[in-house]
Amino acid sequence: MSIASHAESPGLWVxxxxxxxxxxxxxxxxxxxxxxxALVAASWTGLIASDWEKEVGVSHAPPTFLGPGAVxxxxxxxxxxxxxxxxxxxESNVIDPLAEVLAEIRGGxxxxxxxxxxxxxxxxVLAEIRGxxxxxxxTETQAxxxxxxxxxxxxxxxxxxxxxxxxxxxxxxxxxxxxxxxxTVFGAMAGYYGRWIDDLFNWFYSVFTSIPYLxxxxxxxxxxxxKGTITVILILGLTGxxxxxRLVRAEYMKxxxxxxxxxxxxxxxxxxxxxxxxxxxxxxxxxxxxxSLHVVLFIKSEVVLSFLGFGVGVDxxxxxxxxxxxxxxLLIGNWWQLAAATAAMAVMVTAFGLLTDALRDALDPKxx
Amino acid sequence: MSAVDNTPVNKPSENNPLFSIRDLxxxxxxxxxxxxxxxxxxxxxxxxxxTVALVGESGSGKSVTALAILGLLPKQNSVxxxxxxxxxxxxxxxxxxxxxxRKLRGCDISMIFQEPMSSLNPLFTVGFQLIEVLTEHVxxxxxxxxxxxxxLLREVGIPEPETRIxxxxxxxxxxxxxxxxxxxxxxxxxxxLIADEPTTALDxxxxxxxxxxxxxxxKRRQMSVLFITHDLAVVGEIADHVxxxxxxxxxxxxxxxxIFESPQDSYTQALLLCRPRLGRRPKRLPVIDDxxxxxxxxxxxxxxxxxxxxGDEEIVLEVRHLGKSFYSRKGLFGRQEFxxxxxxxxxxxxGKTLGLVGESGSGKxxxxxxxxxxxxxxxxxxxxxxxxxxxxxxxxxMRYKRRIQIIFQNPYSSLNPRFTIGxxxxxxxxxxxxxxxxxxRRNMAYELLEKVGLPGTSFFKYPHEFxxxxxxxxxxxxxxxxxxxxxxxxxxxxxxxxxVQAQVLNLLQDLQDEYGMSYIFIxHDLAVVxxxxxxxxxxxxGEIVETAxxxxxxxxxxxxxxxxxxxxxxKGWQGRTERPLLN
Numbered sequence: 001m002s003i004a005s006h007a008e009s010p011g012l013w014v015x016x017x018x019x020x021x022x023x024x025x026x027x028x029x030x031x032x033x034x035x036x037x038a039l040v041a042a043s044w045t046g047l048i049a050s051d052w053e054k055e056v057g058v059s060h061a062p063p064t065f066l067g068p069g070a071v072x073x074x075x076x077x078x079x080x081x082x083x084x085x086x087x088x089x090x091e092s093n094v095i096d097p098l099a100e101v102l103a104e105i106r107g108g109x110x111x112x113x114x115x116x117x118x119x120x121x122x123x124x125v126l127a128e129i130r131g132x133x134x135x136x137x138x139t140e141t142q143a144x145x146x147x148x149x150x151x152x153x154x155x156x157x158x159x160x161x162x163x164x165x166x167x168x169x170x171x172x173x174x175x176x177x178x179x180x181x182x183x184t185v186f187g188a189m190a191g192y193y194g195r196w197i198d199d200l201f202n203w204f205y206s207v208f209t210s211i212p213y214l215x216x217x218x219x220x221x222x223x224x225x226x227k228g229t230i231t232v233i234l235i236l237g238l239t240g241x242x243x244x245x246r247l248v249r250a251e252y253m254k255x256x257x258x259x260x261x262x263x264x265x266x267x268x269x270x271x272x273x274x275x276x277x278x279x280x281x282x283x284x285x286x287x288x289x290x291x292s293l294h295v296v297l298f299i300k301s302e303v304v305l306s307f308l309g310f311g312v313g314v315d316x317x318x319x320x321x322x323x324x325x326x327x328x329x330l331l332i333g334n335w336w337q338l339a340a341a342t343a344a345m346a347v348m349v350t351a352f353g354l355l356t357d358a359l360r361d362a363l364d365p366k367x368x
Numbered sequence: 369m370s371a372v373d374n375t376p377v378n379k380p381s382e383n384n385p386l387f388s389i390r391d392l393x394x395x396x397x398x399x400x401x402x403x404x405x406x407x408x409x410x411x412x413x414x415x416x417x418x419t420v421a422l423v424g425e426s427g428s429g430k431s432v433t434a435l436a437i438l439g440l441l442p443k444q445n446s447v448x449x450x451x452x453x454x455x456x457x458x459x460x461x462x463x464x465x466x467x468x469x470r471k472l473r474g475c476d477i478s479m480i481f482q483e484p485m486s487s488l489n490p491l492f493t494v495g496f497q498l499i500e501v502l503t504e505h506v507x508x509x510x511x512x513x514x515x516x517x518x519x520l521l522r523e524v525g526i527p528e529p530e531t532r533i534x535x536x537x538x539x540x541x542x543x544x545x546x547x548x549x550x551x552x553x554x555x556x557x558x559x560x561l562i563a564d565e566p567t568t569a570l571d572x573x574x575x576x577x578x579x580x581x582x583x584x585x586x587k588r589r590q591m592s593v594l595f596i597t598h599d600l601a602v603v604g605e606i607a608d609h610v611x612x613x614x615x616x617x618x619x620x621x622x623x624x625x626x627i628f629e630s631p632q633d634s635y636t637q638a639l640l641l642c643r644p645r646l647g648r649r650p651k652r653l654p655v656i657d658d659x660x661x662x663x664x665x666x667x668x669x670x671x672x673x674x675x676x677x678x679g680d681e682e683i684v685l686e687v688r689h690l691g692k693s694f695y696s697r698k699g700l701f702g703r704q705e706f707x708x709x710x711x712x713x714x715x716x717x718x719g720k721t722l723g724l725v726g727e728s729g730s731g732k733x734x735x736x737x738x739x740x741x742x743x744x745x746x747x748x749x750x751x752x753x754x755x756x757x758x759x760x761x762x763x764x765x766m767r768y769k770r771r772i773q774i775i776f777q778n779p780y781s782s783l784n785p786r787f788t789i790g791x792x793x794x795x796x797x798x799x800x801x802x803x804x805x806x807x808x809r810r811n812m813a814y815e816l817l818e819k820v821g822l823p824g825t826s827f828f829k830y831p832h833e834f835x836x837x838x839x840x841x842x843x844x845x846x847x848x849x850x851x852x853x854x855x856x857x858x859x860x861x862x863x864x865x866x867x868v869q870a871q872v873l874n875l876l877q878d879l880q881d882e883y884g885m886s887y888i889f890i891x892h893d894l895a896v897v898x899x900x901x902x903x904x905x906x907x908x909x910g911e912i913v914e915t916a917x918x919x920x921x922x923x924x925x926x927x928x929x930x931x932x933x934x935x936x937x938x939k940g941w942q943g944r945t946e947r948p949l950l951n
Contacts, residue, residue: 022400259782262742263843267796267850268769281786 016285019362026358032351036165043166052159052317059154151325151337160317161340165348167318171232172299178237179298180291183244184280190245191252192275201245208242217301221310229312232305236298244290251283285363292356296349303345319345385413386559386592387437387456393449394432394441406432408616409452414560419586419593421607421624423600423639425865426836429616430596434562437461437594438477439469475505478553482565484545488537494521494548495533498555505556520551525581542728543574547581554585561586562594567602571727571892576936579606598865600639601938604628612636634659642870644899646922646937649673652877653870653899675902676917681717684853684886685739685772688713690748692734708734710910712748716854719880721887723901723918725894725933731910732890736856739888740774741765752854770800773847777859779839783831789817789842790827796849816845820875837868841875848879856888861896873900894937898922906930 020026042048120126150156190201208216220235255261256279264278299319305311306320319341326338394407407429414420422430435441437454439461454461456476461469481487489497498517502508508516514533521529524547537545546566553561563582567575583606586593595606603610604624611621612633620633631637638659651673692709709731716722726732737743739750741757750757757768776782783792793813796802803809814824820841831839840860847855857876861869873896880887889900897904897918904921906914906929914927925931 259776259778260784262737263774263776263782263846264784264795265742266740266769266774267846268766268799269795273799278784282784 016362020358023358023361025354026362029351029354029358032347033355036169036348036351039162040166040169043162044170048159048162052155052163054156055154059150151329157337157340160322160337161319161344164317164319164322164341165344167229167312167316168299168302168320168345169348171229171236171302171312171318172295175233175236175240175298175302176291176294178233179240179294180244180287182237182241183290184248184287186241187245187248188252188275188280191249192256192271192279194253198249201249205242205245208239213239217305218310221305227310227312229316232302232311235305235310236301240294240298240301244287244294247286247290248283251286252279255279255282288363289356289360292352292359296352296356299345299349299352386416387414387454389413389433389437390453390455391449392433392436392452392454394429394436395447395449397445397447403447406616407436409449410613410616410618412611412618412621414592414594415609416559416592417586417590418608419583419595419606420609420611421595421597421603422611422613423597423603424613425598425867427615428613430613431564433613434479434564434594434596437560438473438479438562439464439466440473474501474558475556476558477560477562478556478558479562479564480546480549480553480566482568484542484549484569485537487549488545490537493534493536494540498533498548498552501552501555516555517551520555521548523554524548524551524585525577526551541574542570543577546570546574546578550578550581550585554589554591557589558591560592560594562596564596565598566595568597568599572894573727573932573936575602575938579938582606599938600643600866605938612639639866643866644870644873644895646895646898649675649899652874655870655874656867675721676919677717677720677903681720683715684718684752685716686749686751687715687735687739688749688751690735690738690750691746692731692738692743693746707910709738709745712907712912714905714912714915716886716888717902718853718886719884720902721880721889721900723897723904724888724890724907725892725897725904726907727892727933729909730907732907733858734910735907736774736858736888736890739854739856740772741769742774770796770850771852772854772856773850773852774856774858775840775843775847775860778863779836779843780863782843783839785831787831788827789822789829789831792831792842792846793817793827793849796846800850802849802851812849813845816848819848819879820845821871835868836864837872840864840868840872844872844875844879848883851883852885854886854888856890858890859892862891862893869896876900894922894933906933 020030039048043050151160186201186204190198211219216239217235220238221231224231224234252275256274261274261278264274269278302311302318303320303323306318307324309324311320311324312318322337322341326335326341329335329337388411390411391409392407392411393405393409395403395405398404410429410433412420422433424430432441436448441448448462452462456472461472464472488494495514495517498520499508499513502513502516506516518529518533521533526532526544526547532540532544537548540548549566561582566582567578570578579602582593582595585591593606595603597603607624609621610624610627612619612627612635614635619635620627620631627636628640631640635656638654638656641654641659642656644653649672690709690712691707694706694708695703696706698704712731712735714722724732724735734743738745739757745758748758752768752772755768757765757772760768787795790810790813793816794806794809797809797812803812810827813827817824817826822838822841822845826834826838826842831842834842843860860876861872864872876887877900879885887900889897891897901918904916904918905912906921906927908929914921914925914930916926921930922934925934
């Protein structure tokens, strides 16, 4: 470690980075995560995937490598008169156990206008509207296949995945940052001051942890009563700080009696200075590891929330909302949206998880 | 010694030692490229029925040597060079299978450690742990095992062993815990007992008892003891044979008489002389470099410093009836008072040093912390400039805070590991607005680094890059930034090696001479206090039992506790009379 006289000496972060570089798995995960971050940044600034809502392909366009034949003909818009009513309702599903009954009902008793063969009085109007809005673009630009396929409306799944990555990672990072901020500040106060301040935060903590997690999330969602990305971040951040709080509190209790903190007291450093300037850098590795653990946790939670319908709004796409859509698509055998969202999520979450493990090893506080 | 030994080769004698260590080299892998050579090809013998002392400062490789004999080196990062041998009964322990080695451990070779509290399992009674050893290695069970355990506890001097056998470790004092450890170690009649700094964590009065016990057990059981320590005074009392180690090499070995009376190696000479002694007080303590370069400070007739108070000195700090109580809950509403410090009064003259001596739990550290308001005192006054520091509102006290500073015991934990040395030194100046600007503060920091003997490049480094002694210098420099009138040294040199201790003591003395600061020197180490202090206060159980000029108190102690404390100090080779030598 021969360093020029005025060069900065390796601090603990530099030493941690040196250790980290020897961890191959960690380094690969680190680059994968960086790639995702770059993707999110590009998507955020509108460089790519800004036109994800455009219906560039035919409905349920299959991936290019499968060819246009992979999609059943009856799914084509306006291919059969029944499908006018709804794209999905008339699809015959080979594995539907009630298919025969349905067919019987349809062929037998007259129960609905569409089924009796009576012509819809508005059919012409509808067709006209369709012709005006759809045919012009559809006939010219709607592609039969897309690279990773299309969804019900013919939107490009690749672009949706990129946009969904942006939303999901933004939610995960922002919610984890919020949770880490709350957990660190509360934990620092409780651990450092002790006594009634500690009791207060502990009661608060106990109240939060005594409610079943999903119930808590759903009740906060109900209180906020507004769907959207910010809401999801608030829900996850406001419910997720408890674990971080406990750990940070324990670290502060350990550190506040250390001699270096007493020494800071002796030179006249204020409480706030001791909490945030002296102790915080010494427990920051705990916060950092917790932060990245919670990013993974919250990405998954966002998916669950969106899947349950409490997640991001309809005008936003996230991995969770894609999986929610894929639910119905899968019934007609369209797997590509599910595959794309799952693959992106699996790679990201695994890479981030491994990165966290590597970080924890590298930041292991060997203070020498 | 044992009649069943029928092979003549195995019979231990002077010519055929119990253990022979030959060319032992141990290195540790730090990372992929760096290796640390902890032990560099050492050879020595441990004769039967004798005590061999392995002496050295931290990092000398003495503990690593002991672990190698026990086969307890960490497998994942230690490398024992193939040429080395540890011979015991014609077997090379380094080549032994792990299973066989485990059988030897605890049976033929056993060990006691420095920290008795962390070596005993707190969840089990001492009897359970002792019987476990007997069951494992001797095959005794149930009633006979219990009877044997009681017998062992009696042998190591535990009072009322029949009831104490069911005590948990925390119910015993530190000295008694170490006795239990010794009982466990000798349970299987080992041939070799390895004692790794067994008395370092203990108070001086307890240390004496444990040393006597080890010597007694060694003699009665006719076993050998490998005694690892940094303290030459202890060595002089207990060892037959001394091995001095430094940086993984043996500097000198020989019988205890020869090492103490005519040491050949300059390092051994330095070790013997750089520790303050009760009899002499040279102006400067000699340090290792003095011996290696043969400078005058090393001469035995170097000028001495006279200490003591005349009684007409200017007083900077006066403490009146200081008290500090801790409360523990008792029952639902009651509380129990524990008086850590009770009615302590003293005056601190300007430019002089007040020594505060006592064993652990005597309240000496609490006095120091209460003076600085790091602990809230329960009663009393601390008069500084005619004002009571303790009754001041915190904001006003801030102005006085910088004038009383403290240096803590452990230099490894008193510096914030995430700050550079520059930040550490400049922070107090920023808080107290000392110096006109950043540039001036920076210059002052550089000046202070030079003053405490550290290079200017240290400014950008982090604490973990420094050794213990250097860190203590940084802590001293941090205090000096505030130009304090009073400096409290709370066991400030106790965690340091002997040679480093001498350097830091010299530095403290130089700074006192230059700045005229007053010191309150808190220590359990009577020799160091005798060297540094003008006046000495002896504390016991929260109260001051005796105060006198330092020369008087050592020559003519009045209080029985002071007498007991002084008589417990290891006298080293000179003080050893009662035990006859083997060679």
